[in-house]
Amino acid sequence: MVRRDNSRNDKKNTGKKGLSAEAWHMPVSASVETEAQLKAVMDIKAVSRIYVDEACFGIPEITSDKKESGSKAANEKREAEAFAAIFRSIRASGKECGLRLRRIERETDPFLNSRELLDNLVKLEAAPDAVLIRSFDEAMLLSESEPSESGNKGLNTIKKIFDYTCYGYNTEAVSMLLDLGAEGLTYPIELTGRECMGLRKSLKENESDERLRTVPYEALVYGHLPMMVSANCIQRTSDRCDHRNRILRLRDRMQKDMPVRCYCKYCYNQIFNAEPLVLYDLEGDIRALDPESVRYDFSIESENEVRKILSGAVPVAMTRGHFRHGIE
Numbered sequence: 001m002v003r004r005d006n007s008r009n010d011k012k013n014t015g016k017k018g019l020s021a022e023a024w025h026m027p028v029s030a031s032v033e034t035e036a037q038l039k040a041v042m043d044i045k046a047v048s049r050i051y052v053d054e055a056c057f058g059i060p061e062i063t064s065d066k067k068e069s070g071s072k073a074a075n076e077k078r079e080a081e082a083f084a085a086i087f088r089s090i091r092a093s094g095k096e097c098g099l100r101l102r103r104i105e106r107e108t109d110p111f112l113n114s115r116e117l118l119d120n121l122v123k124l125e126a127a128p129d130a131v132l133i134r135s136f137d138e139a140m141l142l143s144e145s146e147p148s149e150s151g152n153k154g155l156n157t158i159k160k161i162f163d164y165t166c167y168g169y170n171t172e173a174v175s176m177l178l179d180l181g182a183e184g185l186t187y188p189i190e191l192t193g194r195e196c197m198g199l200r201k202s203l204k205e206n207e208s209d210e211r212l213r214t215v216p217y218e219a220l221v222y223g224h225l226p227m228m229v230s231a232n233c234i235q236r237t238s239d240r241c242d243h244r245n246r247i248l249r250l251r252d253r254m255q256k257d258m259p260v261r262c263y264c265k266y267c268y269n270q271i272f273n274a275e276p277l278v279l280y281d282l283e284g285d286i287r288a289l290d291p292e293s294v295r296y297d298f299s300i301e302s303e304n305e306v307r308k309i310l311s312g313a314v315p316v317a318m319t320r321g322h323f324r325h326g327i328e
């Protein structure tokens with residue numbers, strides 16, 4: 001049963017404290033999907049890099065009046081300028097800005113593709129410091145060698161970080177990710193903490209490839225993990241889509257509400273786990289991975305919840321994902 005998300009209360013907290021963003025004493029990244037989340041993380045000094053989700057911001061104005069909604073070129077210009085404005089304000093607050101690319105990239109997507117968006121941002125002199133790549137298609141799109149209008153120069157200054165959806169579970173897989181242009185990786189969520197430790201150890205001890213020894217890792221310490229991504233549009237069944245983003249709830253057999261996020265800028269959906277992954281109260285386990293940075297992924301949280309989580313408050317309902325399998 002799907003229903004609109006209008007009865008959601010803020011997450012209850014256990015009263016138990018984990019580490020605050022500040023207490024990590026290492027670079028802290030946060031990814032955001034709403035204006036309210038962006039506002040909250042901008043205020044937190046310890047957050048050093050903000051990833052803005054490509055599917056959730058810069059949505060061109062679509063109106064029923066064809067003349068009003070403007071030409072394709074005008075929409076694309078507006079989209080790039082919207083991101084440029086966000087990145088400039090993040091930078092002005094003394095933080096690094098990043099663009100988190102869409103989860104699925106299709107040739108039929110409306111508006112600019114990721115490569116075009118980045119090229120436009122380079123032209124506007126508002127290129128992000130980093131891009132969080134979530135699929136191999138995107139990695140390919142960004143590594144295509146033919147120079148864009150502005151040349152590849154601008155694009156090459158943007159650091160390519162691969163998300164956990166680009167799954168590098170062993171040395172060979174990681175080596176492939178590096179060949180695809182990765183300059184930073186995210187620890188895989190499919191592995192246990194112990195397996196992540198083993199992976200990093202074997203990379204650091206690799207004698208033949210310096211890239212493997214030195215590639216920086218980000219550890220995800222908070223976020224609702226996606227259970228499923230589906231490449232179709234719920235709204236479109238009624239023949240039209242207004243390209244707005246929505247959050248719906250799906251109730252499973254256990255009467256748990258799973259959030260369904262509709263990313264209708266590009267018309268795909270993600271079903272999230274009802275409980276968020278929380279690892280920021282496992283300081284020792286996270287430090288044992290020796291990450292260069294930690295990351296908080298925000299998706300459905302309110303502004304207030306974002307603040308609480310970054311202050312270290314631990315929600316009552318949460319999951320450890322695969323992290324502690326075999327330990328508990």
Ligand SMILES: [Zn+2]
Pocket residue numbers: 233234235236241242243263264265266267268
């Ligand atoms: Zn749609």
